[in-house]
Amino acid sequence: MSGNWEVVIGLEIHCQLATKSKIFSGASTAYGADPNSQACLVDLGYPGVLPVLNAEVVRMATKFGLAVNASIAPRSIFARKNYFYPDLPKGYQISQYELPIVEGGELFIHGDDGNEKRIGITRAHLEEDAGKSVHEGFGDSTGIDLNRAGTPLLEIVSEPDLRSAKEAVAYMKKIHSIVRYLEISDGNMQEGSFRCDANVSVRPRGQTKLGTRAELKNLNSFRFVEKAINFEIERQIELIEDGGEVVQETRLYDSDKDETRSMRSKEEANDYRYFPDPDLLPVEIDESFVEAVRQTLPELPDVKQARFVEQYDLKAADAEILTGSRALSDYFEKLAAATDAKPQVAANWVIGDLSALLNKEGLEIQESRIDADALAGLVNRINDNTISGKIAKEVFDAMWSDGGSADDIIEAKGLKQITDTSAIEAIVDAVIAANPGQAADYRGGKDKLLGFFVGQVMKETGGKANPGQVNKLLKEKLG
Amino acid sequence: MHRQTLRGLYDGLSRGDFSSRELTEALLGRIEAHGATLNAFITVTAESALLQADLADKARANGTGGPLNGLPIVHKDLFCTKGVLTTCGSKILGDFVSPYDATVVQRMADAGAVMLGKTNMDEFAMGSSNETSFYGPVTNPWNTKLSPGGSSGGSAAAVAARLVPAATGTDTGGSIRQPAALTGIVGLKPTYGRVSRYGMVAFASSLDQAGVITRSAEDAALLLGVMAGLDKRDSTSADHPVPDYVAGLSKPVKGLKIGVVRQHFDEGLDASCAERVRASLAALEDAGASLVEIDLPSIGLSVPTYYVVAPAECSSNLSRFDGVRFGHRCGDPEDLSDLYCRSRGEGFGAEVKRRIMTGTYVLSAGYYDAYYLKAQKVRQLISRDFKNAFEKVDVIAGPTAPTTAFAIGEKTDDPITMYLNDIYTIGANLAGLPGISVPCGFADGLPVGLQLVGPHFAEETILACAHQYQQLTDWHTEGPEDFA
Amino acid sequence: MSLTKQQVQHVATLARLELEDGEVDDVVKKLSRIVDFVDQLQAVSTDDVLPMAHPLHMSQRLRADDVTEPDQRDFVQQNAPSTEKGYYLVPKVIE
Known part of the structure; x- marks a missing residue:
């Protein structure tokens, strides 16, 4: 399929951190509660309320950073990503833009060529999740549930080092395994606790400049990641080979149809106006904290x-x-x-x-x-x-x-093996006596018949005879 | 009773001259009598005030009252008050009942204060004249054709007219100090982070600070002691010890080094105001302070810097008013975009829209570096100027506002003319410094304010200086005749 | 430098603000005035000056990971313009 083409993939994995309370509020993060019953005033973006950072997310992000051999920023800052959407109560998402908490890590997977391959991790930053929109069951309306709003996420961004859907899956599985080892996420993909966006592009083999990429959104199973990327690779190659051009855009994977399609609606006026969140101060992490967290790292x-x-x-x-x-x-x-x-x-x-x-x-x-x-x-x-x-x-x-x-x-x-030689011997004798023709043939050189006799003995003993002993005795008696 | 300061009322209550209920009823009567003329209130909470007053009387009888037990207070209508309408002077919050109390409101209530109501203000505190309120302009008790200033205009007018002895306010660019100056009373903006912002509807988060409007520096000290201090719900509130501000008032001005900013007496300042300010500086000098001329080279850039930083933060802070979870929603929205655009278009007034748009523009792709980032750097320069100055002086003194009160409608055509009202106050917000305005006389029958600015957390210094000045003068005892 | 009507409309769209027809000219005029005014910052030399995001040099305080907020949905939704079965309602969002 892609003989003349090189595929370039980078993943942005959104991993929900397993805290009890939200990243900036004291509301519970438990899954499956009644709609909006776990959305407190901070999560709802009420007038006058303010975010206060959960200590646990800082510890968890640090733990992850150390596990992938990254550097932990002594000073990181939160920024606001501004856009309007009903599941985003404040009209901005608190995230990290410049100065993320984790930068420059790596991990190793089995590459397509079977060798160990290093995949770079550009950064991992903390941010809050949005709520959920429910489109069915409200007539002409959409229902908004903000229970998930404010749930802590660690967004782990890879370098564009992945060269196939298989490598992308291997990388994602590795991250999945690491976050579960570290006990910083339950990694539950059905509940959306672990999902990813994939940036996919292709370029002619040998070309150094990257091709135009498409961003595949919200892939929430390993199988979908593989299928969506493979579909996208084929789509892009066909498009270019037919003289077309790949457009930089966000695409959604439809698992029912097994295809990706453009989400132009999300593209409209994509000007997020990031700026440092004035309600939050720089997060300062000292070396002693990092060392203390390092002591808690499990064997990876x-x-x-x-x-x-x-x-x-x-x-x-x-x-x-x-x-x-x-x-x-x-x-x-x-x-x-x-x-x-x-x-x-x-x-x-x-x-x-x-x-x-x-x-x-x-x-x-x-x-x-x-x-x-x-x-x-x-x-x-x-x-x-x-x-x-x-x-x-x-x-x-x-x-x-x-x-x-x-x-x-x-x-x-009564399944205990019969190891009493005399008991087995008696059965062996009986079996040989009952099958004189086969015994003669065996003695005449048909060695294959040994299996027949073993089977007969095992049948008589209900499988409890020791097969080694049976073999030995049969060979003696028939010899 | 209504002519007394908090201090005087506290003593009267303690002596049993009157009860909290009697005091509350008397002030509610004044609010009712003058409310329509001044338009100082958006909500009067008479019923709950009387309940609180009765509780205060009981507490006093039991000897369990807090430091503000039974004393009346009103809150600017951008402090969230549980179960009470909190409009921020906006149509978009026209029927918003806060489900919680701001920390400032909570601390006042815990200290025993009786809340009489919520005061009118410029919409979302964006204005310097109280004309941007959806609930109509507030008038100045000294002359009801004039503006009381803003944005805490309702609080200032209520205190100046002796409807209440004290009010809270918020100050993002001068919104406590400027109206205090224009109505002849005391306005204190503490250091950024000194008082919790939790429950203050945000305008510009890195500049907003809660403070008080009173008639004496002593009352301001009393209230600050109750309001100040760490709040775990506000990440930007400072973990800095709260001194006994009232005890600190006795510190004499003798030996105090007062910086006089050369740039403050440029042509922008009205000549008769300048004369009053110079006279007050001379009085302080006579009392033993030394005057030191200083330079704040970048101070002239404070207004343009502010008008990038504040709108940028406001554009983001006000995105939450989208007609989904609370606040005004337009009728029959066609689709999501229509819901947003019309709810916000109808809910916000013209000045708020201008600021949101200015802020959106300066943060948008291609302009961020040129405007927002640039302004953050100039802010650093301005802040550095102050830091350098405070290596030489203890306080900086000068005018609070360039003119006395101006007519309602006089400055509404040109936003820049209005913005320049805050030319002397904005610097303290950009640098996060505490500032106080105290009455220092009259020009053509209208009050003039003297502003004192101190280093971070030097509230004690500026309060003591203001208090000592009030011992030397009696400008603060004068009130508008129509509201005697 | 003056803003064009199109620029102002674009900013209004980003900010989700509907401007009435009669409002637009006044907004263009006043916004241009403001932008011209703040443009004086461009002339200031700020080489090697760090941007200042906060007035105080403090670092972020951290909160213990405890659930402290009870369910207040029914109380809080009294402020909501439209709800059903505990959900906030908006016009149907088409994805």
Whole structure:
């Protein structure tokens, strides 16, 4: 598709910070409240009220800045972005323009060529969110709910370093993972706590000057980011190849039609008249504060991933999956500590069967019906040969649906592996006796028939015989 | 009773000469009698005032009253007052009942003050003559054909006419000091950040400051002590200790270094006003102060600087009046744009619209650097001038206004003529300095004001100087005859 | 320098102010007068002068992250020109 074209993408991620109260007021930020029940006088832009900055947002922004190796501005200022819209009560949004709180960071993703790739972070600044417009259910009117107005956002702006939709998604996922590790955002995309705008342009390969970009607004899932960008890339290339020109504009992604379309209405008179907000003073952050925040930084995904490979001898891809969220990695580490089995075996259970069930039921790892200790109990019984891997799946399903420990289920259902050689020997003898023809053929050189005999023995024992023992005995008896 | 200052009334109440209820009833009677002539009030809160007065009387009997217990006060109608109409002199807030009290209002009430009503003002405090009020101009008690000045014109007229002993005001470019000068009373604008702006409907946030209008510097000191101090709801309020301003009044002027600004006596100043101001400076010199001639090289740029900074901030501050959550909404809006443009077009008066448009223009793409940023730099120069001056002197003294009160309608044709009224007061706002205007005599039968400006948080100094001047003179005891 | 009618109309649109036909000429005249007046700032040399946004040199105070504001919707909406089911109403916004 884009052989002769180079794609250039920069993302502006809007990440809602997980504070209890709003950025400039003491109203609650809880999601899903009755309309306007969490919009206090400051959020409503009442005459005479004034903003006071929430200490927690400063700490959270600082934490993020340190996590992406950025500099924390010793002095940052808030500015007003002026425009009229019904979900913007004051007629201006308080944001940061010149002198943002975080500048010049970076992170690393797997690039399209499979190598590690550095993505620059231009800046991250604090701002307030707007309210919500509800267009249905009010006849000729639009209903305005200002509960979300004043919710703190960290806007994270990347350098135009991304070269494909896939890279954009990888970058966004990385940021998503980081903010959740830092516990500064719940990252909930359905609720709009984590969304992005994408600046997309294309240029002929080899050209240094950037092409004209379009800004894709409000992409609120990883899938939409990928689809919207891919659609936009194709649109721009086709447009240029047909002799047209890309216009700098804001475009909205329509997920139903899988296309982007122009939002000219938002473009009209785009003169935001930014100026320093006289109601707020410069935010001054000293080195001791930064150091104190640095002490609270958790181990971050990249470091943890490397450690998992090193310490647990995991496959790199598995380590990446397990460190995708702090909760998942915590689950794995607890499991690994409680089992005698190889960590890779434990990892396989988490990535395989457990993840499948979680996905199927739409649960987070924290909500798993089998906790790490219980799963360790199961893995240990495989490891000490109490049950086979096959029986283990049965036990696992029972643990998931009915609860209880692996040991209790094995005991109650009588699933313990038969390891008594004389008992297995008797069954092996019986099976050979019952199938004289196959026994003769095997002895005549049809080695493949061993599997048939193993199957028969396992059938007789209800799968509880140790497969290794069965193999060994059969070979002896048929030999 | 009505001729007494707060101090005198407090003593009278303490002695039991009269009760708060009697005092309140007497003043409500005067407000009713003279209200129509002066048009000083937008709302009179007689009923709640009497309730508060009764509570004050009870508190006094119990010995639990605050420092202003039972004393009457009126608030400029841009202070939000819970459950009471708060119009800002505008049609757009014509039926706006504030759901909360401004910090100033709250602190006065907590100290026991009895609120008698809300005073008329230039619309959103944008004006120097009280003519931009949607509720009609206020007249000057000294001559009702004249303007009392503005924007706190209603507060000034009410105090000057002895309807009330004290009123709050706000001062963005001179809106307390200029009307105080033009009506022969005391007007104090504290240091920026000294008094909370929470609940003051914002005009220009980096310039607005609440203050008081009284008849004596002593009353101003008493009220400032109640109003001043940190407010956690205002990020720009200063965490600076509040001294006992009344105790500080006794400091003599002997040894005080008073700066006299060369530029203040240029041709812009009316000759008879200049003479009065010079006479008052001489009186202070006689009392032991020394006069030092100083230069404020950039002060001449204060008016144009102000008329970039203030409109810029106002254009943004007034965007919230959009007919959606409160305030005037036009009839049958066709669409969103029509709702905005007509609600605002109908709701704001001509001067407010001009300022919003000036501010929008100076912030708009292509003009920001040339106007807004430039003005912020010149503001720095002006501020620096003051800083340098205060290394040599303790206070700066001069005229408050270039002329005495002017006729209603006289300056409405040309906005610049009107803006130049504030030529001597605006500098203190740009630099955030405290300033006070005290009556210093009469020119052709009309009051003239002497302005004293001090360094940041030097309210004690300027109040003491004003108080000592009032011990030397009795200009402040004179009132307009028609309202005796 | 004088402002044109078009410039004034553009500024009025940005500021969402409807100007009556009869008002426009007066606004153009007075706004031009104001702009001419403040233009004297252009002549001032301000090299190396930092812009001044606040009168005092203070830094921003921070508020603890506590929920302090109760729901006052029904009380506050008494001031609203048009509400329904707790929402503020505006003419339908077409996106």
